[in-house]
Amino acid sequence: MNRIDRVTAILIQLQSRKVVKAQDIADRFGISLRTVYRDINTLCEAGVPIIGEAGVGYSIMEGYRLPPVMFTREEATAFLTAEKLIEKLTDNSIRESYQSAMYKVRSVLRSSEKSLLEHIENRIEIRQKPLPPGLANAKHAFLHPILQSISEKRSLQVQYKAFNKEQSTDRLIEPIGIFYAYDCWHVVAYCHLRLEYRDFRVDRIRNLHLTAIPFSREHPLLKEYLQQNASNRKLQTVVIEVEKTMMRYLETQKYEYGFVDQTEVGDYVEMTFFTAWPEAILRWFTLYAEHGRIISPEALIEQFREKITRLYQSVALPVTV
Template identity: 50%
Template sequence: MNRFDRITAILIQLQSRKIVKAQDLAERFEISLRTVYRDISSLAEAGVPIIGEAGVGYSIMDGYRLPPVMFTKEEARTFITAEKLMEKFTDFSTQSQYQSAMYKVKAVLRSSEKSMVENLENHIAVRNSNNPFPTPNSNALDILLKSISERKIVRINYVAIASDGPVDRLIEPVGIFHENNYWYTIAFCYLRRAYRNFRCDRMLKAEVTENPFQHQHAPLKDFLADSWERQNLRLVRIRMKKTAARYVSNQKYYYGFVSETVEGDEVEMSFLTGHIEWFARWYMMIAPNATICEPQVLKDTIKMLIRQIAENLEKPDTVPQVAI
């Protein structure tokens, strides 16, 4: 990237954020801090009202804006890919807002880029059989993002794993992330008085309250870095024939599926679960065609369940017989 393009890119980043640190600019453009200071000085000399504060960063005076930026063909192509992903992997409200933003982006494209974009729209498709938002009017993601930006508590009606029914909870979302075909939020739960991981498609209802957050939260990346320990997740590995594996292709995503490897005519699947007994009950449905590699606690739990079943089978029939 030449110096002119770099300075233009720095200006765009300054306009897109409230505060930008010199170190962040240096890392993004792979330049030294000395070069950052020189580029910032060049922008100031060109009349851009930049405000710099030692130890904080740079910002642009409120009200200053450049005319619409022209996008490259490469950038325009990525918009269409992102739009297709948004259509499949976000909730209804977020999709609508992103589509509205895309109309504004497309409005500033040159004629040649508009023609290319219109042509590409018919050549990109995202297929997803495991829709994380089965309800078409779900707005969980939009509500969570609003809560995070405004730092206001969210009330959700949530169906937890192995629960008898939905329960109202008050939470302070830390952030959202997408994993294994589902959207999740890590949040402080007032019911449990601790941080919990919530799957967004299990939220039957979500609404932002007027109550502000009562806690300061670490960045989302810090929570994700130690998610195994924080959630007490256990690694489960099972092995089965490929002919049997195809029958659990959709079910496995509901039980913490992480990855799988194929060895000959067998498939080894890895799962992360915080509910061993819940996983064991599902495993028993496929047990005749599968083998547990680890952990031992899963094997012990299944043995316990089998003993309980055997004891129930030995009990005398207490249902009165009706004479015919």
Template identity: 50%
Template sequence: MNRIDRISAILIQLQSRRVVKASDIAERFDISLRTVYRDVKTLEEAGIPIIGEAGIGYSIMEGYRLPPIMFTREEAVAFLTAEKFVEKMTDESTAAQHRSAMYKIRAILKSAEKDVLESLDSSIEVLKSQVQRRVNNNDHLQNILNAIMHKKVLCMEYMAGYTQEQTQRQVEPVGIFYLDSFWHLIAYCRMRADYRDFRCDRIVSLKESDITFTGKHPTLKAYIAQTAEEKKLETIIIKVQSEMVRFLGEQKYYHGFVSELTLKGETEMTFLTMSVEGFARWFIMFGDVAEIVSPQHLRNKISVLAEKIMQKNEATVLSV
């Protein structure tokens, strides 16, 4: 990205939030803080009313707005791709809101970009796997997000997964996330006096109450990080021959798959797992085309298992 495009993008980023940290700008564009300061100064010299506070960040004076923004062709296609995901992975209310937003986005596109979207519309599709259940048709996601914005207590009937017991709960919503084909609600449950993870497809009914909660809750990101630490999740990094990665299929998600990095002929995969023992037994299935980067005790565990397998099979051969 050249400097002119970067400075324009920084201006758009400054308008996207009330306060933007210099470190966030530097991370986004992979530039130094010194370059950020220089680019911001360029914007100020161009007459943009930027307010900068040491230790806090940058903000634009209230009332200043850019002229209508024109999206690039690549950005427009990204919106179309996102629309496909929203239609299949969220509830009907959220999908309807996104469709409405897409009409507005399409309205300001140039004719050439509109034609591109029309031609690509039938070339992008999101399919659910056979193990993936249909998303609950109730408008839970929008109701939950509205309650989070207004800090309102939610009243809901919830069907527990293990006991199949239906209970009425009053909860203070913290956030939602998507994991293993399901949407989850993290909330402070007043009945249990603790934070709980509610699967949205098990919410029988949900209603926003008139009660406003004032307690301060951790952010969703902080809660997930804390939960991971409490569960003592262990980081495992392995390398697999790139042509063999596809054979791991969906099983990698059941063992805590987090991310992957493509290297020369290999794919480095990172996992967060609660069971090193279980991971070791799974790894043996494809260990001939993979290697363990870390931790060392996983290597030791697999060596022990492999030795036991050899001894058991040697004993079987001798007995025959």
């Protein structure tokens, strides 16, 4: 990227946030802080009203705006791809807001970029696993009020149906963030019922209401909480061995179970996992058990023997009428 393009991009970045740190600009463009200072000075000399505060960052004086920017073909394509992802992986509230934003983005595109999007729009498809019955046609729009709760620091009243529970429970929660994993959205929140932070699956929320009750405490950032939570877990080392011919089926699945390393041993591949839930690895390994073995820990090997015995007994013993 040449200097003119970089300075223009820095100006757009400054308009995208209330305050932008010099280090964030340096990290984005791979330049030194000295170069950042020179580029900011160039913008100031060009008449851009930039306010700089030591230890805080840069901001643009309220009211200053550039005219609508022109997007490149690659940026326009990225917007379209993001639209497809949001359409499939979010709820109605986020989809409708993003579609409204996309109309505004499309309105400032050049004719050639508009033609490009129209040409490839039906050539990008996001496939996902079918939703469970009852959720496939769900009209709930919970992500937006959850984010509103976080932004305004107002508690949520939710009706939540936990896994393997017949009845839903009413909970007052204080969300700290949302994340997407294992084909569903999660909200991490302080739960007043359990008096601790909990991970709630959004698809198990049956009802939700944004209250006027303010948060009762200062909460950690989501990233900090997840990192701290992971470090507090008692991780166990699990080692399994499978035939090389089976690896094509396992390559994309192993990362869901804490995979860290693998080594080829003859006709087998030895895989090592760090996990807080060795039972989950056991259930997964059972699918491929005839093509491998558990090496350690011994307790998991014993659990596997018991599991196989129960499975054998369930199919071998005669059914009494």
